[in-house]
Amino acid sequence: MNSFKDRLRKPWIAVIGVMVILSIFPIVWLVLTSFKTLNELFTLPPPIIFKPVLTHWIHVIKYTEFGRYYANSLIIASGSVALSLFLGMMAAYSLARFDIRRKEDFAFWFLSTRMMPPAAVVIPIYLLYFRIGMLDTLKGLIILYAAFNLPFVIWILRGFFEDLPQELEESAMIDGCSIVGAFVRVILPLARPGLLAAGVFSFVLSINEFFFALVLTGSKARPVSVAVTLFLPTGVRGTEYGNATVAATLIMIPGIIIYILFQRFLIRGMTMGAIKT
Amino acid sequence: MGEEHPFLPHREPILKRRKIGYILLLPSLLFLLVIIIYPLVYSLYLSFTDFTFGKPFTFFVGLGNYQDIFHDEYFFNSLTVTAKFTFLTVSTEFILGLGVALLLTRRFKGRTFIRTTMLAPMMITPVVVGIIWRLLFQPDFTILNYILSIFKIPGPLWLQEHNWALISVAIADIWQWTPFFILILTSGLVSLPQEPIEAAWVDGASRSQTFWYISLPLLKPLISVALLLRIIDSFRTYDLVYVMTYGGPGTATELLSYRIWKEGFVFQRLGYAAAMSYIMVFVLTILSLILIRSIRRRI
Structure with missing residues (x-):
């Protein structure tokens, strides 16, 4: 009986196995490639077992400006997370608690800004930044990314605030807190998972952004997502695969760490808080 | 206070x-x-001006740019490419995602672990996804065509071939975003109300009948939200094309966002590019309105 059941289970276990391999293999292959010599890169059949070398790693970290671009990315992402959390928590609290007119219209207006095509916004932003000297600056991207993260932050946090019972503020206010005091001392600490969810998600979004960074930055404020494309072919040489794979592996690291540590929060961000796990 | x-x-x-x-x-x-x-x-x-970098005067041209767009074969090409790309990616992602989600609703050991690994591609920076697949699609020296050759399948030149380039870019997108449907649909399937499903079982419905006539209709609102979100994002794709093909070979993978960027920041015709982008705004506004309506109906 048991073995019959086992045989029935086999085909779909195989299907799941294949899907898992398909999801993971390309990532593993990228990382493996970064440890290969150029010769091994161009060998067929590709060597599965090889002596890892650090040539490309040393080159990218020591002899290119990738480290500086990496720092740019981290500064831009942290700055925009801080700014969007600060603005977003106020708006989210307002939408969760206060009796304001056309509340849902406001909420969906915020959401709708997320759907706008970057291609339609980038030209005026470019001209504006050009005029006020914000092209190729970290603060330029911080402000822009904060605006694009804001709708997510508001929607995620609103869900968390609504889950907290209103009696919390009421009893805090009976104890003499003002509304602001109740929010800062009672609600914010309890909504920490929400802040974390909104924060890590915006952080990953900011690291991933490419389009605006490509148009609005040059060598000074360039983040990693754009920096990695410097290893792509130019008119005079082909793709520097060794260096490109090192750079790509480095870019993946923050996202993967965040995914491993804060999986639940990140997933809640991905689904805009629609799924509560 | x-x-x-x-x-x-x-x-x-x-x-x-x-x-x-x-x-x-x-x-x-x-x-x-x-x-x-x-x-x-x-x-x-x-979009109503002929604003161009380096040109001393800017004139108001009314609807001139929009008239030009309707005679611009490159624009129509990018529109077709975008439509094909969006359809190809979102439909494949949905079907694959639904299939895997159905498998993952069964209980078995290591299910959480498997779900976690399957969702991983979604967390990778899109530019990196482009690099990964650029590497895998190199026809002459990487593992993909080698594996195909083991099965005696001659691999195409992927990114260099006119007919395959768009499919190759789509494969990268599918790899990254199928997990989105897996995620949404597994949690949707798990949180379905059990009574109607049990009632159907009692009445002697088969597994597939319960799925088609009970589960799927119950999931429909969630599915439409997930589909619309993905359609909107796929329609705006830019990074993958920039990293994998630069819109080529020729204009085979020139998605709308890429075309707008090229008009504006390579050819410097910003007014014209703005007009093109407004056509995109128009399409996306309609899609967003439908999306927002369907989310509001759920709440």
């Missing part, structure tokens, strides 16, 4: 609270007005 009546929360002056509510909302509203709405409006204005 301390002078409110703490013991009588219901008598609390509602107008006053409303005012605080608006004050809290205001910074975010203003911020988005300046960073997103003002550019959108300015872009509309630009």
Whole structure:
């Protein structure tokens, strides 16, 4: 009986196995490639077992400006997370608690800004930044990314605030807190998972952004997502695969760490808080 | 604010609270007005001009740009490419995602672990996804065509072949975003109400009948939201094309976003690019309105 059941289970276990391999293999292959010599890169059949070398790693970290671009990315992402959390928590609290007119219209207006095509916004932003000297600056991207993260932050946090019972503020206010005091001392600490969810998600979004960074930055404020494309072919040489794979592996690291540590929060961000796990 | 009546929360002056509510909302509203709405409006204005970098005078051309767009074969090419790309990616992602989600609703050891690994591609930076697949699609020396050759399948030149380039870019997108449907649909399937499904079982419905006639209709609102979100994002794709093909070979993978970027920042015809982008805004506004309606209906 048991073995019959086992045989029935086999085909779909195989299907799941294949899907898992398909999801993971390309990532593993990228990382493996970064440890290969150029010769091994161009060998067929590709060597599965090889002596890892650090040539490309040393080159990218020591002899290119990738480290500086990496720092740019981290500064831009942290700055925009801080700014969007600060603005977003106020708006989210307002939408969760206060009796304001056309509340849902406001909420969906915020959401709708997320759907706008970057291609339609980038030209005026470019001209504006050009005029006020914000092209190729970290603060330029911080402000822009904060605006694009804001709708997510508001929607995620609103869900968390609504889950907290209103009696919390009421009893805090009976104890003499003002509304602001109740929010800062009672609600914010309890909504920490929400802040974390909104924060890590915006952080990953900011690291991933490419389009605006490509148009609005040059060598000074360039983040990693754009920096990695410097290893792509130019008119005079082909793709520097060794260096490109090192750079790509480095870019993946923050996202993967965040995914491993804060999986639940990140997933809640991905689904805009629609799924509560 | 301390002078409110703490013991009588219901008598609390509602107008006053409303005012605080608006004050809290205001910074975010203003911020988005300046960073997103003002550019959108300015872009509309630009689209009626012949604004070009390096040209000393800018003239108002009315609907001239829009008229030109309708005779622009490159624009229509990018529109077709985008439509094909969106359809190819979203439909494949949905079907694959639904299939895997159905498998993952069964209970077995290591299910959480498997789900976690399957969702991993979604967390990778899109530019990196482009690099990964650029590497895998190199026809002459990487593992993909080697594996195919083991099965005696001659691999195409992927990114270099006119007919395969768009499919190759789509494969990268499918790899990254199928997990989105797996995620949404597994949690949707798990949280379905059990009574109608059990009732169907009792009445002798088969597994597939319960799925087609009970589960799927119940999931429909969730599915339409997930599909629309993905359609909107796929329609705006830019990074993958930039990293994998630069829109080539020829214009085979020139998605709309890429074309707009090229008009604006390579050919420097910003007014014309703005007009093109407004056609994109128009399409996306319609899609977004449908999306928002279907989300509101769920709430």
